Amino acid sequence: MNMTMEQRITLHGFNNLTKTLSFNMYDICYSKTKAEREAYLSYIDEQYNADRLTQILRHVAEIIGAHVLNVAKQDYVPQGASVTMLVSEGPVMEVPTEALEESPGPLPNSVVIQMDKSHITVHTYPEYHPDEGICTFRADIDVSTCGEISPLKALNYLISSFDTDIMTIDYRVRGFTRDIHGHKLFIDHEIGSIQNYIPDEIKSLYDMIxxxxxxxxxxxxxxxxxxxxxNNYLFGYTREALSAEEEKAIIENLKWEMDEIFYGKNIP
Structure with missing residues (x-):
């Protein structure tokens, strides 16, 4: 059912739709030696430790108007971290009509929305190829909310919080809610593409599918x-330190790695 901004629907009870944003980002790096690769992973672990990730998720909660109920966080050995945040509805206020439009960026600070049974999670996965000098850092973030407002409102902030070479973004609306006549509503806002929530200056930097x-x-x-x-993919040195043959081989390996991640398959 498509709804325009003029069609304000009176619901029977609470809005039970669940809206889930899954955001995966990848940072890719090349380092010559095992010691350099381990140094890169240590750097990533420090940059995106559980405390830093908790700060990011708390800001996400602020953007979407959630109250944080509980935080569980963990740094892992040898590397990686996780944070799980349980959030709940805030004080009920009238949600402005522009909140349902496709527009980039967070909501105005004055907006507090009604949410229930909601959570925000992040897990990180630093790793490296055993032979070829390729290192990758992946962060998986899920923002799942019940209520009137999509977690896509936090997408711009999430993109800006990580150094991202490749992003995979999923958004899904599950369940249904009812109007006062008992008619089921399986979505409560118009959406044509996740891209409509990403500002033009960010979209211009990426090829998107x-x-x-x-x-x-x-x-x-x-x-x-x-x-x-x-130079953006070398850790601890620049391309000036490479021979022409080394530079060509490293570029080929990096682009091969990026192709496989982007297309989601091994490329012979």
Whole structure:
């Protein structure tokens, strides 16, 4: 059911729709030696430890208007971290009509929304190839809410919180709610693409592919950084330290790695 901003629906009870944003980001790096790779992982572990991730998730909660009920966080050995945050509804206020429009960025600070049975999680996965010098850092974030407002409102902040070469973003609306006549509503806002929640200056940096299943309210967008500057992918040194043969081989390995991650398959 498509609804315009003029069609304000009176619901029977609470809005039971569950809206879930899954955000995966990848940072890719090349280092020559095992010691350098381990140094890169230590750097990533420090940059994105459980305390830093908790700060990011708390800000996400602020953006979507949630009250934090409980935080569980853990740093792992040898690397990686997790944070799980249980959040609840805030004081009930009138939600402005613009909150249902496709527009980038967080909601105004004055907006507090009604949510229940909601959570925000993040898990990190630093790793490296045993032979080829490739290191990858992946962060998986899920923002799942019940209520009127989509967690997509926090997407811009999440993108800006990580150094991202490749992003995979999924958004899905599950369940249903009812109007006062008992008629089921399986979605309560218009959405054509996740890209509509990403500002133009960010979109201009990435090649993007959409795979959407509109009838199932499933939206999927993959993003890959357009510009390739080798110096941004070297840890501890610059391309000036490389021979022409080394530089060519490293670029080939990095782009191969990025292709496989972006397309989700091994490329022979």
């Amino acid at each position: 959409d795979v959407n299943v509109y009838q199932e309210h499933i939206f999927h967008t993959k993003c890959r950084l357009k510009n390739f500057d080798l």
